[in-house]
Amino acid sequence: MSILTRPILEINLKNILDNYNLLKSVAAHSIPAAVVKDDSYGLGAAVVAPMLYEKAGCRNFFVAHAVEGERLVDRLPQAKIFVLQGFGEDSKEHFERCKQMIPVISSPEMFEYWKSFRPDNRKPAIQIETGLNRLGFRERDLAKLSDEDLKEFQLVMSHLACGDEKEHFMNHHQLENFDALKNLYFPDIPGSLSASDGVFLGEHFQCDMVRLGAAMYGINTAPYRKNQMKNVVKIKAPVLEIADLPKGEFVGYSATYRASSDRKIAIISIGYGDGIPRSLSNIGKVYFQARGKLQEGRVIGRMSMDNMICDVTNVDGLEAGDMAFIADDFYTLDDMGRDAGTISYEIMSRVGKNTRYIRKYIED
Amino acid sequence: MSILTRPILEINLKNILDNYNLLKSVAAHSIPAAVVKDDSYGLGAAVVAPMLYEKAGCRNFFVAHAVEGERLVDRLPQAKIFVLQGFGEDSKEHFERCKQMIPVISSPEMFEYWKSFRPDNRKPAIQIETGLNRLGFRERDLAKLSDEDLKEFQLVMSHLACGDEKEHFMNHHQLENFDALKNLYFPDIPGSLSASDGVFLGEHFQCDMVRLGAAMYGINTAPYRKNQMKNVVKIKAPVLEIADLPKGEFVGYSATYRASSDRKIAIISIGYGDGIPRSLSNIGKVYFQARGKLQEGRVIGRMSMDNMICDVTNVDGLEAGDMAFIADDFYTLDDMGRDAGTISYEIMSRVGKNTRYIRKYIED
Secondary structure (H helix, E strand, C coil): CCCCCCCEEEEEHHHHHHHHHHHHHHCCCCEEEEECHHHHHCCCHHHHHHHHHHHCCCCEEEECCHHHHHCCHHHCCCCEEEECCCCCHHHHHHHHHCCCEEEEECCHHHHHHHHHHCCCCCCCEEEECCCCCCCCECHHHHHCCCHHHHCCCCEEECCCCCCCCCCCHHHHHHHHHHHHHHHHHCCCCCEECCEHHHHCCCHHHHCCEEEECHHHHCCCCCCCCCCCCCCCEEEEEEEEEEEEECCCCEECHHHCEECCCCEEEEEECCCHHHCCCHHHCCCCEEEEEECCEEEEEEECCCCCCCCEEEECCCCCCCCCCCEEEEEECCECHHHHHHHHCCCHHHHHHHHCCCCCCEEEEECC | CCCCCCCEEEEEHHHHHHHHHHHHHHCCCCEEEEECHHHHHCCCHHHHHHHHHHHCCCCEEEECCHHHHHCCHHHCCCCEEEECCCCCHHHHHHHHHCCCEEEEECCHHHHHHHHHHCCCCCCCEEEECCCCCCCCECHHHHHCCCHHHHCCCCEEECCCCCCCCCCCHHHHHHHHHHHHHHHHHCCCCCEECCEHHHHCCCHHHHCCEEEECHHHHCCCCCCCCCCCCCCCEEEEEEEEEEEEECCCCEECHHHCEECCCCEEEEEECCCHHHCCCHHHCCCCEEEEEECCEEEEEEECCCCCCCCEEEECCCCCCCCCCCEEEEEECCECHHHHHHHHCCCHHHHHHHHCCCCCCEEEEECC
């Protein structure tokens, strides 16, 4: 027998590419842009962005921060990189060095600051507010812009609040607002309203450019139906030890679990330090392949930073050294998010940042 | 006026050092060891560990995974680095290259595997199970070890389940188990039962070595009384925009917040992508320094990956470009953990891994 100690994170690049191409075909009349902010939701923008650039011909990318964009420019020589958090004193140097980076200006103050800096004749994008009440020019702000100011921009964008709920009244409310403001103030430049979720709301929502993020990474952004995307993330972790847990004994920090009968437990080498939500304590599910079938265990006690403990009393044939399946096609990060009381986006973003994983990129 | 876009993470190295020295003085008869696993709880082991080595003379360190240890060996030439997850096929190469790394053997299977590999006369540590029911040899496993096997180890350790609850019955239960097993099987080698929390349970719990982690990083591991540790982590993020929110309008994804009266909102450039728990949606508190006083805002709507939205109706004098105080001495990660339904450990571990922060190490 062998013993293993490290968790494994598998990221399927082929499936990211397939998802991108599917989304692109659904929004066939729009320019596809890839959202690679937050290090491609933690999956590694330095790998994902060049892959989309080279294999899918993607030429428009979105990051949140300029510092994220600058890490990519050399690999995306002909692309535009839009920066959602816009422009500020702390990102001047990045915009100076990287002429491909386009700030998304989201307030009159930021616009004034951009104009006072403007390193070349680069035209920024503008974010307008249509109902999310997050970043963006309100109509009263737009009304104050001069004709000259309005010609300063190359793209007008906004963001849906409820695009993952097909029938939500906010969707049409925001679309109407977007169309009205675009027609009034920006009739001659491309518009972008939708991220992945909006792509599935129909052609009108797709406008001139769609920003493909979550769905490309396999997240179901249309949860009112079966996920059409291929799963991208798999997480495995080794069983370090299997032990008997006699009736009456406690498990984990603060002794939140007590065995009401004799149990068998497995200690798995992964914990919240690896980005798995601690809120799965006493709730989460873990899967095992043993005796040729998929079997389910349950997280018991509080999750630790480096380990979780599972009840495997009913898992037949499990041995130390076997792998536990933490996330997979049959139990996705969407499923985990539901069990953990959050969304897969948050988990993906966290998991991807831990350098303790053996990280594997699957390319075919 | 100026605009800023990036969040700032300040890590106070001086306070880590002071906390280490205070803990060391409380456990004056024990060998102090520094726990720098999970990249020093996200705060940067490559900075923290050498600082403790050089300025505090620390010569014993604990990591979770061998891969974490190997990143540190060059900077800690005379130190022992204990590896809590022990030894496995996937860490062979690290133990081969780094003779200072000591695996913590936690099961008979792992011990057999270690013996079949053993690259030199290095003696491992052994973890014994005393009540946490996580990793470790149970008494029945110890009983099977030969006298020769028992002499293989240089340190015997275990871990408290409820050390942060001073009166919890588990503490004395585990101490008795530990003393009994140590006296029976390992009378001649040093023992280590306590992490930070156990240090405050008295001299008997401190044994021969204490493993200083959470409290060193400022976490209150004795929450039954006021924190005696200095705060280590401060997080700030810029206000990108301030806007009016008219009565009846919605905020954020899924429109979970609706304004029952006219409000004023601030959009802050930090989100769950930066490790701030999304569970603070509609709950969290954010602070501002304006008009010379500290004022409180409240997170409204769902937190996004890159932004959070705050109700600042009652914050007087706030302007775009000002900083929001997300965590500080007056609102620590312990406080945030309590509000978010988790513990500061989880937040610290996440926050420290995002490379979008402007990261500042404070040294004096």
